Every structure is written in structure tokens, then in C-alpha cells.
Amino acid sequence: MxxxxxxxxxxxxxxxxxxxxxxxxxxxxxxxxxxxxxxxxxxxxxxxxxxxxxxxxxxxxxxxxxxxxxxxxxxxxxxxxxxxxxxxxxxxxxxxxxxxxxxxxxxxxxxxxxxxxxxxxxxxxxxxxxxxxxxxDAAVARTWVRCVGRLTARARVAHMLCELHARLDAVGLAKDPIRMPITQADFADAMSLSVVQINMTLRDLREEGLITVHKREMIVHDLVRLQYVAEFDPLYLHLDPAQRR
Amino acid sequence: MxxxxxxxxxxxxxxxxxxxxxxxxxxxxxxxxxxxxxxxxxxxxxxxxxxxxxxxxxxxxxxxxxxxxxxxxxxxxxxxxxxxxxxxxxxxxxxxxxxxxxxxxxxxxxxxxxxxxxxxxxxxxxxxxxxxxxxxDAAVARTWVRCVGRLTARARVAHMLCELHARLDAVGLAKDPIRMPITQADFADAMSLSVVQINMTLRDLREEGLITVHKREMIVHDLVRLQYVAEFDPLYLHLDPAQRR
DNA sequence: CGCTAGTTTGAAAAAACTCAATTGGCGTGG
DNA sequence: CCACGCCAATTGAGTTTTTTCAAACTAGCG
Missing domain, CATH: 2.60.120.10 (Jelly Rolls)
Incomplete structure (x- = not known):
């Protein structure tokens, strides 16, 4: 440690x-x-x-x-x-x-x-x-419902990566490569998909040049496009202090 | 009104x-x-x-x-x-x-x-x-994730009915028949299913004698069995004051 | 009485799953 | 230092679930 x-x-x-x-x-x-x-x-x-x-x-x-x-x-x-x-x-x-x-x-x-x-x-x-x-925390759970419930496998995986990226970035941990020791089985249970689907989706995102995942580390090559694929809007994370009253 | x-x-x-x-x-x-x-x-x-x-x-x-x-x-x-x-x-x-x-x-x-x-x-x-x-409210959203993400269509629909029943019961509104003017399209968008699936699932639950739905009213004939089908545990609603500190 | 929103049903298509087998990476013990 | 073993990642293929599309039916309402 x-x-x-x-x-x-x-x-x-x-x-x-x-x-x-x-x-x-x-x-x-x-x-x-x-x-x-x-x-x-x-x-x-x-x-x-x-x-x-x-x-x-x-x-x-x-x-x-x-x-x-x-x-x-x-x-x-x-x-x-x-x-x-x-x-x-x-x-x-x-x-x-x-x-x-x-x-x-x-x-x-x-x-x-x-x-x-x-x-x-x-x-x-x-x-x-x-x-x-x-x-x-509650807002994250609600958005998770929409993600799991109504997004395609591709968007779901991208969404999860965007959320993790945004939250890690907020605590200064999103410097490439991002250490993210989460197994594909974990991703699957998070996004309500099978491991097979996760694997294929990650491969697709990799082949499109959006991300690289290797040795438990991730590099986001094109955050804007990844967010687009994910239909990701960081509003729900309420990270922006300007959003406060 | x-x-x-x-x-x-x-x-x-x-x-x-x-x-x-x-x-x-x-x-x-x-x-x-x-x-x-x-x-x-x-x-x-x-x-x-x-x-x-x-x-x-x-x-x-x-x-x-x-x-x-x-x-x-x-x-x-x-x-x-x-x-x-x-x-x-x-x-x-x-x-x-x-x-x-x-x-x-x-x-x-x-x-x-x-x-x-x-x-x-x-x-x-x-x-x-x-x-x-x-x-x-947050706990409800989290359980909704599990429901939408990992339960079958049948269990999902049953779960939603159980939750509504429990929450209406808590405010004294669960006396049969329960007034529940929610369209099947709403149910579909809630449980991340298609209207077709909702319709078929409700029919199944009805034919099994668990519930009756008619004219925007519902009667629960067998709450225990419905809860079993739904894998429903009301703990997450934190309705029981004894659960408090 | 006709209109509309909602329900019901059938059938083909799509998405995702499961099963199964293979590969790769890495730590551990010989 | 290498071989073994294990966990995780990858890939293929058939199966299941659910969706989509389409159409018919029903009940309430003006």
C-alpha cells in the first residue's frame, strides 16, 4: 500500500x-x-x-x-x-x-x-x-438506472467509462494512463451485461480509437467522442460548484 | 379533485x-x-x-x-x-x-x-x-437498478407491483381494489421493457391468480407469492421504524 | 356515434446470453 | 530461472429473451 x-x-x-x-x-x-x-x-x-x-x-x-x-x-x-x-x-x-x-x-x-x-x-x-x-450518490444511482435500462451495450460501457473518468478526474486521478483495476466481470455486473458483451464492446471502442485498455490501465484517446457515444452529460455528478445555489 | x-x-x-x-x-x-x-x-x-x-x-x-x-x-x-x-x-x-x-x-x-x-x-x-x-429515495433508486439490470421481465413487473403496493400501503392507500392509474406504457418505461412484454407479463401474472388488473385498479390476490416471484424484500424501503437506530 | 388512447395479440428481427474452448499474463513453488 | 496453475481476457457459435412492427380490438368521452 x-x-x-x-x-x-x-x-x-x-x-x-x-x-x-x-x-x-x-x-x-x-x-x-x-x-x-x-x-x-x-x-x-x-x-x-x-x-x-x-x-x-x-x-x-x-x-x-x-x-x-x-x-x-x-x-x-x-x-x-x-x-x-x-x-x-x-x-x-x-x-x-x-x-x-x-x-x-x-x-x-x-x-x-x-x-x-x-x-x-x-x-x-x-x-x-x-x-x-x-x-x-443518489443522482448517480438514478442515472445508472437510465444507463442500464435504456442504453445499448455500447453506450452503457462508454457511459461507465465516462463516469469513472469524470469522478477520478475530480480527485486528480485521471492522468493517463488511468489506473483502473476493474475486471471485465465487474464491468459486466455493473452494466448488466455478460462478460462476452463487455469484452466485445471494449474491443469495438478500442478499434475505433476511443480508448486503450491494457494491464488494468486505461487511456482515453477521444473523450468528446466517448461521451457522445455514451450519451454522457456530467450534470448529474454535480461536480461544478457553479451549479450550486 | x-x-x-x-x-x-x-x-x-x-x-x-x-x-x-x-x-x-x-x-x-x-x-x-x-x-x-x-x-x-x-x-x-x-x-x-x-x-x-x-x-x-x-x-x-x-x-x-x-x-x-x-x-x-x-x-x-x-x-x-x-x-x-x-x-x-x-x-x-x-x-x-x-x-x-x-x-x-x-x-x-x-x-x-x-x-x-x-x-x-x-x-x-x-x-x-x-x-x-x-x-x-436513494435506496429505492438503487434497488431499481438491480431490478432492471438483473431480474427477468416477470420478476421485474412483479417487483414494481410489490413496491407500489408496499408504499401505498404505508400511506393507507392499499385497500383493495388499489387505484393505480398507470398505463402499460408507463410500466414499460419504468421496468425497461417493451409494452408488449409488459402486457404479456401482466397476463401471465393474472392467469396464475396473483393479481387482477382492471379499469386502472389492481387487486393483489396472493401477496406472498407475488413477492416471491419478484424477489422482493421490503427492507430497502426502510418502512419499519424498528430498523431505526 | 365516432374518436382516441390504451390494450391485446401475432410474427419476424435484433440484441444479448450461455456454453465452451482457447489464449495470455503473472505469481509461486520447485 | 522455469514450469505450473490460476485468473482473466478473448473468441466462436447456437440459443434465448426481448424488441419491433403491425394490426385488431376495447372502453371511455365528447
């Missing part, structure tokens, strides 16, 4: 992206109690039905949210990149209605709900910033 | 379901500024890209959230039933990343963001109750 920033600094950088917090508020954030923990690839962090009392701040690596069908099929509901808090919703819905797992080795900052709640009670602006994060 | 409760009382009933607010807090809720407005069937309430300054409390009728593809296909992202606030997320994300429309004549209570925000600033418990509502 390479060296990495203090978890709280990553959180602060994330919230600063939109919330415009003041120094005193940042200082309060720094009082949050954080435990760092490393998890292995494919390790489950929490499961459907669990009651949890901590939030996980992702410091390094990739996590996924997922649900299963009775037949054992997986559906990945979102990817998480460093800076995200994939289970922030447990603050108010402590019973997990899906599972959380690492698809790469990952480093997490465990923050007790209690610690966050006390901070939220002291400071509404921090609370609102966190609320806003959960709303963006 | 038949007579209906005061919008705020509907909101209070909804929040009481889980938040356990005190009388003084309910009194504060009653100070919210609410404008009642009726909208016609198929009327758009807000569109992708709009910046809005009010939240819409649904008093009567059904609303949908939807997004479009370039090819003009629709994807319905959720249904809303009386008591819901479909655009509560605009409180912190005022730019709509999807559209909101009525699929039946509907009555809405328009509440200015400002009014809600002031209340939230005065009272954290109310703020948390509203935050929680937005989190449930």
Missing part, C-alpha cells in the same frame, strides 16, 4: 469541492475520530442486513456497492473512488440494504457515526455538505 | 412514520409556507436542467421521475405516491438532473426551499428526518 494522505484531508478536499467551508469548520472536521484499516481485494466490508455504526471513508483503491438476485447473479450499483464515503447513508439508515466490497486492495478510514453526528449537530454547514454528498 | 388533507398534515404523518418528532417540532412544521397547485395528467412539473426553488409535496395522484435518451426513449426512475416529496434533493442540488411529471391529475403542495432551510437550521431533528427521506 503506497503512502497516502491523511484520510481527513481527503475528506476535506472533497467537501471543499462544493461546500466552501471555513477554516473553523475544517478544524472541526479534523477532530473526527478516524481509524485507518486496509482491506484485501474481494473482501466484503459490510453486507445486506448488517447494522453498522461507522462510515467508511475510502482513501485508496476501489469499492463497489452490490446486490444479489436469488439466482446468484450480482448487480453492481456503484463504484467508489478515493474521497468517497460509500456508506454515508448509514448515518440515518443504519441497516444496510446492499453490500459493500473492495474490488482492489483498499485503504479505509473508519469514522464512528457518533463522531459525525456530534459534528453535524454542532455545525449545520458541515451537515449540509454531507447531506449533499448523499444526494449526489 | 376530491377533498384531501392539508398538505402539511400529510407531510407530518409521513415524517412521524419514522422520526418520532415532538409536538413542538410538529408545530414548527405547520409554519411552513405551502401553496397548493393542481397539475394535469402528463404535465411536466420540472425538467432536466431547471433550477428550482421549491419542493413539491405530493398530496394526491401519482408522479414520476424520468430521464430520456438521445433516441427519445424514456426511462422512469421512480414513482411517487401521496406523502412523497419527489424533489426534496433540490434543497441542496437545485439543478434538476432529471424531469418530474404527473402521470395522473395530481395535487401538489409547493414549499419554498427557503422556508424548509430555515426550519432545518432551527431544528436539527426535522432536518435529519428530511435527510432520511432523501436517503430512502
Amino acid at each position: 503506497p503512502k497516502s494522505l491523511d484520510p481527513i484531508e481527503i475528506l476535506i478536499r472533497r467537501l471543499q469541492r462544493s461546500a466552501g467551508l471555513e477554516q473553523s469548520e475544517l478544524a472541526e472536521l479534523r477532530t473526527l475520530q478516524v481509524d485507518v484499516a486496509d482491506v484485501a481485494r474481494n473482501e466484503a466490508i459490510s453486507r445486506e442486513g448488517d447494522r453498522v455504526e461507522h462510515c467508511m471513508l475510502l482513501v485508496e483503491g476501489f469499492l463497489i456497492r452490490l446486490q444479489h438476485t436469488r439466482g446468484g447473479k450480482r448487480q453492481i450499483l456503484s463504484f467508489y473512488v478515493p474521497g468517497d464515503i460509500p456508506d454515508l447513508q448509514t448515518l440515518h439508515l443504519p441497516t444496510m440494504d446492499h453490500s459493500l466490497a473492495a474490488i482492489t486492495p483498499a485503504r479505509l478510514g473508519r469514522i464512528p457515526h457518533k463522531s459525525i453526528q456530534e459534528l453535524c449537530n454542532r455545525n449545520r454547514r458541515v451537515a449540509d455538505a454531507l447531506w449533499r454528498e448523499t444526494l449526489i | 376530491p377533498k384531501s388533507l392539508d398538505p402539511i398534515e400529510i407531510l407530518i404523518r409521513r415524517l412521524q412514520r419514522s422520526a418520532g418528532l415532538e409536538q413542538s417540532e410538529l408545530a414548527e412544521l405547520r409554519t411552513l409556507q405551502v401553496d397548493v397547485a393542481d397539475v394535469a395528467r402528463n404535465e411536466a412539473i420540472s425538467r432536466e436542467g431547471d433550477r428550482v426553488e421549491h419542493c413539491m409535496l405530493l398530496v394526491e395522484g401519482f408522479l414520476i421521475r424520468l430521464q430520456h435518451t438521445r433516441g427519445g426513449k424514456r426511462q422512469i426512475l421512480s414513482f411517487y405516491v401521496p406523502g412523497d416529496i419527489p424533489d426534496l434533493q433540490t434543497l441542496h442540488l437545485p439543478t434538476m438532473d432529471h424531469s418530474l411529471a404527473a402521470i395522473t391529475p395530481a395535487r401538489l403542495g409547493r414549499i419554498p426551499h427557503k422556508s424548509i432551510q430555515e426550519l432545518c437550521n432551527r431544528n436539527r431533528r426535522v432536518a435529519d428526518a428530511l435527510w432520511r427521506e432523501t436517503l430512502i
Whole structure:
């Protein structure tokens, strides 16, 4: 595990992206109690039905949210990149209605709900910033529905790549080549396609010169065209602070 | 439009379901500024890209959230039933990343963001109750992904019916026959299927004795079996107050 | 009574899946 | 350092699911 920033600094950088917090508020954030923990690839962090009392701040690596069908099929509901808090919703819905797992080795900052709640009670602006994060998470899920439901295989795969690119770019991790150790099986379960379809679609996109995928790294050669193919509009990620009130 | 409760009382009933607010807090809720407005069937309430300054409390009728593809296909992202606030997320994300429309004549209570925000600033418990509502909305969207992505047509349709049943039941609207004026075209765009498929699937479910659909009303004859077919687990709706902390 | 929106049904076409086999890359143990 | 083994990627081919297109039917409404 390479060296990495203090978890709280990553959180602060994330919230600063939109919330415009003041120094005193940042200082309060720094009082949050954080435990760092490393998890292995494919390790489950929490499961459907669990009651949890901590939030996980992702410091390094990739996590996924997922649900299963009775037949054992997986559906990945979102990817998480460093800076995200994939289970922030447990603050108010402590019973997990899906599972959380690492698809790469990952480093997490465990923050007790209690610690966050006390901070939220002291400071509404921090609370609102966190609320806003959960709303963006919801917006991503909604767009995922449209993607899986109404886009072609080709557009779906492109869309997922665009979203990952945009979100990694927002935390400074989209410098070519983009490290993206996600297997084609993961892509398949994310976009509700078969591995075969994912493989063929990636090949097509590669042959058209839009992307290169090699050794768990991706290079986007033509982002504009990729976004066009994906019918991708980054609005739903609410990354642009100008979109705020 | 038949007579209906005061919008705020509907909101209070909804929040009481889980938040356990005190009388003084309910009194504060009653100070919210609410404008009642009726909208016609198929009327758009807000569109992708709009910046809005009010939240819409649904008093009567059904609303949908939807997004479009370039090819003009629709994807319905959720249904809303009386008591819901479909655009509560605009409180912190005022730019709509999807559209909101009525699929039946509907009555809405328009509440200015400002009014809600002031209340939230005065009272954290109310703020948390509203935050929680937005989190449930997100949970519904996530489960929708699994439904659309990994369930068969049969299970998808059953799942949608189960969800509607559970949510209508939670507000006392699930007494047989259940009034559900949703066209098959709407169902199709919700579950990412064609109208043909919806029609056939409904026929199958009817012939198996699970449901009856007639004249915009539905009767569920065998909820347990319908839920089994749907792989439906109501956990994600977080309706059970015992699930709270 | 005719119109329209919505439902129902049939049949061909398209998209995506499953199954199966092969290839490639990489870490580990001999 | 090489061989083995395993996981992931790739490719081919037949099958299944779902869609699309088209047409007929039905019920409510002016």
C-alpha cells in the first residue's frame, strides 16, 4: 500500500469541492475520530442486513456497492473512488440494504457515526455538505438506472467509462494512463451485461480509437467522442460548484 | 379533485412514520409556507436542467421521475405516491438532473426551499428526518437498478407491483381494489421493457391468480407469492421504524 | 356515434446470453 | 530461472429473451 494522505484531508478536499467551508469548520472536521484499516481485494466490508455504526471513508483503491438476485447473479450499483464515503447513508439508515466490497486492495478510514453526528449537530454547514454528498450518490444511482435500462451495450460501457473518468478526474486521478483495476466481470455486473458483451464492446471502442485498455490501465484517446457515444452529460455528478445555489 | 388533507398534515404523518418528532417540532412544521397547485395528467412539473426553488409535496395522484435518451426513449426512475416529496434533493442540488411529471391529475403542495432551510437550521431533528427521506429515495433508486439490470421481465413487473403496493400501503392507500392509474406504457418505461412484454407479463401474472388488473385498479390476490416471484424484500424501503437506530 | 388512447395479440428481427474452448499474463513453488 | 496453475481476457457459435412492427380490438368521452 503506497503512502497516502491523511484520510481527513481527503475528506476535506472533497467537501471543499462544493461546500466552501471555513477554516473553523475544517478544524472541526479534523477532530473526527478516524481509524485507518486496509482491506484485501474481494473482501466484503459490510453486507445486506448488517447494522453498522461507522462510515467508511475510502482513501485508496476501489469499492463497489452490490446486490444479489436469488439466482446468484450480482448487480453492481456503484463504484467508489478515493474521497468517497460509500456508506454515508448509514448515518440515518443504519441497516444496510446492499453490500459493500473492495474490488482492489483498499485503504479505509473508519469514522464512528457518533463522531459525525456530534459534528453535524454542532455545525449545520458541515451537515449540509454531507447531506449533499448523499444526494449526489443518489443522482448517480438514478442515472445508472437510465444507463442500464435504456442504453445499448455500447453506450452503457462508454457511459461507465465516462463516469469513472469524470469522478477520478475530480480527485486528480485521471492522468493517463488511468489506473483502473476493474475486471471485465465487474464491468459486466455493473452494466448488466455478460462478460462476452463487455469484452466485445471494449474491443469495438478500442478499434475505433476511443480508448486503450491494457494491464488494468486505461487511456482515453477521444473523450468528446466517448461521451457522445455514451450519451454522457456530467450534470448529474454535480461536480461544478457553479451549479450550486 | 376530491377533498384531501392539508398538505402539511400529510407531510407530518409521513415524517412521524419514522422520526418520532415532538409536538413542538410538529408545530414548527405547520409554519411552513405551502401553496397548493393542481397539475394535469402528463404535465411536466420540472425538467432536466431547471433550477428550482421549491419542493413539491405530493398530496394526491401519482408522479414520476424520468430521464430520456438521445433516441427519445424514456426511462422512469421512480414513482411517487401521496406523502412523497419527489424533489426534496433540490434543497441542496437545485439543478434538476432529471424531469418530474404527473402521470395522473395530481395535487401538489409547493414549499419554498427557503422556508424548509430555515426550519432545518432551527431544528436539527426535522432536518435529519428530511435527510432520511432523501436517503430512502436513494435506496429505492438503487434497488431499481438491480431490478432492471438483473431480474427477468416477470420478476421485474412483479417487483414494481410489490413496491407500489408496499408504499401505498404505508400511506393507507392499499385497500383493495388499489387505484393505480398507470398505463402499460408507463410500466414499460419504468421496468425497461417493451409494452408488449409488459402486457404479456401482466397476463401471465393474472392467469396464475396473483393479481387482477382492471379499469386502472389492481387487486393483489396472493401477496406472498407475488413477492416471491419478484424477489422482493421490503427492507430497502426502510418502512419499519424498528430498523431505526 | 365516432374518436382516441390504451390494450391485446401475432410474427419476424435484433440484441444479448450461455456454453465452451482457447489464449495470455503473472505469481509461486520447485 | 522455469514450469505450473490460476485468473482473466478473448473468441466462436447456437440459443434465448426481448424488441419491433403491425394490426385488431376495447372502453371511455365528447
